[in-house]
Amino acid sequence: MKKVSILLAEDDPNLGQLLKNYLAAREYETTLVTDGAKAKELFRKEKFHLCLLDVMMPELDGFSLARNIREIDPHIPIIFLTAKNLKEDVIEGFKSGADDYLTKPFSMEELIYRIEAILRRSSRRTADAPVDSYTIGRFTFDVTKQLLTFNDQSRKLTTKESELLELLCRHRNEVLERNFALKSIWIDDNYFNARSMDVYITKLRKYLSKDEKVEILNIHGKGYKLLC
Numbered sequence: 001m002k003k004v005s006i007l008l009a010e011d012d013p014n015l016g017q018l019l020k021n022y023l024a025a026r027e028y029e030t031t032l033v034t035d036g037a038k039a040k041e042l043f044r045k046e047k048f049h050l051c052l053l054d055v056m057m058p059e060l061d062g063f064s065l066a067r068n069i070r071e072i073d074p075h076i077p078i079i080f081l082t083a084k085n086l087k088e089d090v091i092e093g094f095k096s097g098a099d100d101y102l103t104k105p106f107s108m109e110e111l112i113y114r115i116e117a118i119l120r121r122s123s124r125r126t127a128d129a130p131v132d133s134y135t136i137g138r139f140t141f142d143v144t145k146q147l148l149t150f151n152d153q154s155r156k157l158t159t160k161e162s163e164l165l166e167l168l169c170r171h172r173n174e175v176l177e178r179n180f181a182l183k184s185i186w187i188d189d190n191y192f193n194a195r196s197m198d199v200y201i202t203k204l205r206k207y208l209s210k211d212e213k214v215e216i217l218n219i220h221g222k223g224y225k226l227l228c
Helices: 013-025 036-045 062-072 087-095 108-127 159-170 178-185 191-208
Strands: 005-009 029-033 050-054 078-082 100-103 133-136 139-142 147-150 153-156 175-177 215-219 223-227
Touching: 005 013, 005 036, 013 029, 013 108, 029 036, 036 050, 036 062, 050 062, 050 108, 062 078, 062 087, 078 108, 087 100, 100 108, 133 159, 139 159, 159 178, 159 191, 159 223, 175 178, 178 191, 178 223, 191 215
Parallel strands: 005 029, 005 050, 050 078, 078 100
Antiparallel strands: 133 139, 139 147, 147 153, 175 223, 215 223
């Protein structure tokens, strides 16, 4: 089985080498570079499965590097490793294309857990062919037009309603993790965004109630499950 290939961009050579050695011990093939410009050049030439990016780097910072990487490959998982933990920095990280954001100091065990979780989600997305519409019981959901149709009657969904319903459809009949949905749509999984998502779940339940065979279940301590 081919090893997972990781691009590690970290300007602290001691931390970078420590991370590289630890990842190698866990069977990850890791390439270490010490500035953003070199990382960008290397990413254009070689194939990677995941990127670990420091934010504060010479030549090209991590946020800018992530945007450049996203232009080349919109789907590759990106994790930021940074000492910057202000809310504005975290939001900027997700806006620039991050899948996760780990603040220093962090445990190596937590890093491995997050890498494994993101790779699982990434492989699931890759396995699923992109679709423009879903059938949900007797409903049809047009993702592009954000239309939910039942017996020739269509409802125009808001962007967040549409994004949340699409996530539920992609994970139909399995648990959609609450924090994953929050970070995917609202960027930040704080209390207020969590309450906002609950409101949108209630709205979607109301829209889908015309078909008694369609349900959105609360899975205590985990998230939601769309049954259809």
